[in-house]
Amino acid sequence: MTQILITMGVLGGINGLLALLLVIAEKFIANYGSCRITVNGEKIFEIQGGSSLLNSLKTQKIFLPSACGGRGTCAYCKCRVLDNGGTVLPTEAPLLTQDEIKNHVRLACQLKVKKDLAVEIPEELFNIQEFTAVVEKLEDLTSDIKLVRLQLKHPETIQFKPGQYVQLQNNPYEGVKETASRAYSIASPDSDSRVLELIIRLVPEGIVTTWVHQYLKAGDEVRFTGPMGDFALHEGEGEIVMVAGGSGMAPMVSLLNQLEKQKSKRKITYFFGAVKRSELFYEEVMKRFGERLVDFTFVPALSQPDPDDHWSGKTGLITRPLDEYLQTIDTSKVQGYLCGSPGMIRACIGVFSQRGVENDRIYYDPFS
Amino acid sequence: MKPTPEEERLMNNFLPGKISKDGFLGSDSRHIHDIIEEDMRILEALDVDRTYLADRLHFFIRRGREGLEMPVEEEGYRIEVHWQRGMLPCPFGEPGLHPKLMAFVTHSASGKTIRYSQLSVHLIRRHGFFGGKGSFFRLQPRELVHFFCDRAGLACAKDPETAD
Known part of the structure; x- marks a missing residue:
């Protein structure tokens, strides 16, 4: 018995010693010290080595897009690493094309900064900032869609192009201990840079949408990064035909505000799809656009109205009235402007194409 | 056996708040490998391949998508597919993202409904993972087999388009 106890004690001691050695090794061997990152040949940052390039850039307020939280699955954080990137890692290779590998493109979330690096990042990403804001108002637009109005706190203003989106970050809440970020289009006009409105639909099991719908309150402080995205109004003379459904309303409202601000004389027709009357919202807002814009028509269509809806408007899938x-x-x-599910966008692009609207005049913001 | 750091990192992905609000394990305290093993044993006893089930689930998502959120009738089933903004990564760490598609498939005659996501189809096809017991997207393999195969007149032929 004594021998067993001694053996166990010795084994325990050896394990403890090995664990201690690992901690020491981590501290000294894996200490990469200070590393310098040169961005686009001009901006130079000193950072502590050992973190991913994505996180290292974040500490310098450079926010590369990322949809997977740095898990190396979305490939949105690609950037060129010109010096000292080393060989492409097995976790990156499946997400890079041969051309990208030849051009030194890497996944910033997978590449650990161990030496000085020179990287190249698209200029427009430098406009992305991290904001804190206070929830000014929360309003139920339908049973599963909320309007969130944010008063910016730091920085106090945001410059964005109507059609762009921000990535809202949840605060930890019941059972959810970490934060996640999700993209939501801006619904407010760019004329008031101190506030931001988002239209957010509840996603079953959604980390951020559940937080917004069930835990967020007026007065709460929130964080987001942005603006991002290239969905925007394009120059042209012809009619603007918009199509959206659900929370796809958000960028359309922002674009309509821009057209109003520009005092646009263009004809605008906006098709909005919903299943039932109770899923329609912003009819008053659309009425106001009708009064302010020279030639604006809002065409809501219900795919399956309830008898109680007493609906006399357009019916069927949104592709039909379109x-x-x-x-x-x-x-x-x-010009066609679309925002909604990729399925709806695909179907509407088909209709536009069939009716002579060429692809280079169809602009869309898919839910992806 | 003690999990490797890589395994531990992957296990983390299944927990609440990592990829989905409540995670993929529900109240199931078993190791993911044990969950998969037991479900595979059930399918083996029923002589049903998981690829077949993934094909059926994918087929209904594909048909439901055409409804643009409107119910679609197919083979005695009523399908409704909702497509939300955003993508989800595979908790097993496979490259690529899966659209946030959620399907509700109701067997019209019995009224029984199953719900699942596009990611569920991938998890079943590639990893044999049907979700932990009590999790939001858990599909019971035995019930799923009955749902698709025991219905009179339903051929158990595979959907030709199998990619998820």
């Missing part, structure tokens, strides 16, 4: 309408107009200069 198709019927496009057949009645000259589409040679029409």
Whole structure:
């Protein structure tokens, strides 16, 4: 018995010693010291080595897009690493093309900064900032869609192009101990840079949307990064035909505000799809656009109205009224703007194409 | 056996708040490998391949998607697919993202409904993972087999488009 106890004690001691050695090794051997990151040949940052390039850039307020939280699965954080990047890691290789590998493109979330690096990042990403804001208002637009109005705190203003989005970060809440970020289009006009409005639909099991719908309160402080995205209004003379559904309303409202600000004389027709009357929202807002814009028509369509809805408007999938309408107009200069599920976007692109609207005049913001 | 650091990192992905609000394990305290093993044993006893089930689930998502959030009738089932903004990574760490598609498939005659996501199809097909017991997207393999195969007149033929 004594021998067993001694053996166990010795083994325990050896384990403890090994663990201590590992901690010491981690501290001294894996200490990469101070590393210098040169961005686009001009901006130079000193950072503590050992973190991923994605996180290291974040400490310098450079926010590369990332949808997977640095898990190396989304490949949104690609950037060129010109010096000292080393060989492509097995965790990166499946997400890089041969051309990208030749051009020194890497996944910033997988590449650990161990030496001085020279990296190249698209200029527009430097406009992305981290913001704190206070929830000014929360409003139920439908049973599962909320309007969130944020008063910016730091920085106090945001410059964005209508159509862009921000990545809202949840605060930890019941059972969810970490933060996650999700993209939401900006619904407010760019004329008031101190506030931001988002239209957020509850996603079953969604980390951020559940927080917004069930835990967020007026007065709470929130964080977000942005602005991001290239969905925007394009120059042109022809009619603007918009199509959206659900929270896809958000960027359309922002674009309509921009058109109003520009005192646009262009004809605008906006098709909005919902299943039932109770899922329609912002009808009053659309009415106001009708009064302020020179030639604006809002066409809501219900795919499955309840008998109690007493609906006399357009019915069927949104593609139907869109198709019927496009057949009645000259589409040679029409621009199409779409926001919604990729399925809806695909179906609507098909309708636009069939009715003579070329792909280079169709702009869209898919939910991806 | 003690999990490797890589395994531990992956196990983390299954917990609440990592990829989805409540995670993929529900109240199941078993190791992921044990969950998969038991479900595979059930399928083996029923002589059903998990690829077949993934094919059926994928087929209904594909048909439901055409409804643009409107219910679609197919083979005696009513399918509704909702597509939300954003993508989800695979908790097993495979490269790529999966659209946030959620399907509700109801067997019209019995009224029984199953719900699952596009990611569920991938997890079943590639990893044999049906979710931990009590988790939001858990599909019971035995019930799933009955849901698809015991229905009179339903051929158990595979969907030709199997990619998820």
